[in-house]
Amino acid sequence: MPLANATPVTSVITRDRGAAEAFYAETLGLPRLPGDDFAAVFDLAGVPLRVTEVPGHTPSAHPILGWQVADIAATVRALTGRGVAFTIYDGMGQDALGIWTAPGGVTKVAFFPDPDGNVLSLTQA
DSSP states (O other), X not given: OTTTTSOOOEEEEESOHHHHHHIIIIIXXXXXXOOOSSEEEEEETTEEEEEEEOTTOOXXXXXXXXXXXXXXXXXXXXXXXXXXXXXXXXXXXXXXXXXXXXXXXXXXXXXXXXXXOOEEEEEEO
């Protein structure tokens, strides 16, 4: 397959590049990579994340980017301490931290928005 060994690149769209850059770098702690006139670039554990400004961007109601973490409760608490507000959805049955446990009890997920309202997630499996 032609792309089997290619490094993926992911993108997030923003209405305000400055606010998004601060959030991804300072709040989430992602290392910056050299960017260009069109995008701020961050390192997602070896995968480039391009944050591109698009005027009038409307965020999706569903997660666009997520991270697998070893301890979701500790990660939620750490990000909450950095000002991240986790989303609690009516009727989903999340705990007080905003963590949802999938049927079967193995997978746990928490959701939070970036400054544009793009839904991001944490998963512990």
